Amino acid sequence: MTSTVSPQPLPPGEPRWLDVEEQKAWRAWLYSAQLLLDRLDRDLTHRTGISHAYYEILVALSETPERMMRMSELADRCLSSRSRLSHAVSRLEERGWVRRQVCAEDGRGQLAVLTEEGFAALEGAAPVHVEGVRRELFDRLSPEQVAGMRDLGETLLRHLDPQRVHPSD
Amino acid sequence: MTSTVSPQPLPPGEPRWLDVEEQKAWRAWLYSAQLLLDRLDRDLTHRTGISHAYYEILVALSETPERMMRMSELADRCLSSRSRLSHAVSRLEERGWVRRQVCAEDGRGQLAVLTEEGFAALEGAAPVHVEGVRRELFDRLSPEQVAGMRDLGETLLRHLDPQRVHPSD
DNA sequence: GTAGCGTAGTTGAGCGTTGAACTATTCCGC
DNA sequence: GCGGAATAGTTCAACGCTCAACTACGCTAC
DSSP states (O other): OOOOOOOOOOOOSOOOOOOHHHHHHHHHHHHHHHHHHHHHEEEEEOOOOOSHHHHHHHHHHTTTTSSSHHHHHHHHHTOOOHHHHHHHHHHHTTTTSSEEEOOOOOEEEEEEEEEEEHHHHHHHHHHHHHHHHHHHGGGGOOHHHHHHHHHHHHHHHHHHOGSSSOOOO | OOOOOOOOOOOOOOOOOOHHHHHHHHHHHHHHHHHHHHHHHHHHHHHHHOOOOHHHHEEEEESTTTSEEHHHHHHHTTOOOOHHHHHHHHHHHHTSSEEEEOOSSOOOOOEEEEEEHHHHHHHHHHHHHHHHHHHHEEEEEEEHHHHHHHHHHHHHHHHGGGGOOOOOH
């Protein structure tokens, strides 16, 4: 919240307030999302020393053939600003889990490379992460609810970030 | 991520990895949740100067008969730690939107009180907030999807925070 | 009434995020 | 090739959050 408020007024007319049912749906979604993200992050952090954000970076790198990725691409994949990713990679570098390497094709670019130590750290954290997701999410839901969750997520994603949703399936 | 890692091993046995369908459901939910929360927060912050977290505090206070609430209760309602809320209320106090008042019944307690200026700020922000929620969420969803969203949220909430889900409806 | 414990809330240090300013390199039109 | 615009990434300062330490008050039992 560093911004000066610049006047960007709403379209005129009475706001379309939420009715009671919409309020309940919105609040249920909001609270459950915040609580779930928070709990998974704390659980992972306390058990492995790796926050969920850092875990995502390690996963992204590990899934690439050479275990390396351009900084910008990595930032996009991790829903991170470039600044944030740059800081995060610096800290992962201090731990010896990632190293930077100048990009051969583009002198402006940097590659983030997952080290063996980083891969080992990821291998240690992955079971903790997946158990958390099962315990807090999948174990609570019926197959129908899981299908609904996916449908909801993909519907929203088509608007929020069309690139990210695979059109094929 | 300030913690030293204390060994809290998983239950033994092979981790229950996610299959492809579960991966897709999980990633769709995760990305959509993160993007939606982020977008709503940025939109509100840039248009009104009030972050989503601060907005929730103002809303909680405004919904109470006397527009005041105990700090702990407010923290619970806003999914906030006491420390975080204490800092946040201090900053809202600097803006003149909230003031602190010692609690008559319990000398240890403090009441956070919404000022007229705070209420006016909330009135200005509320239309921006509701338009954001409509634009990014409800306008994209069918009635069935909204119902599914509520069901999903309430199911998760029953585990994550049973107090918060109303058993009646 | 006072010792000990529990609860309410605040404070401070350290870390992470943000947004803007900055450097370095590449791309494009001429 | 050369000047200007665009792109890639980093850095800095300000702010917010976390965790642990701390103050202050209330509760209970002796």
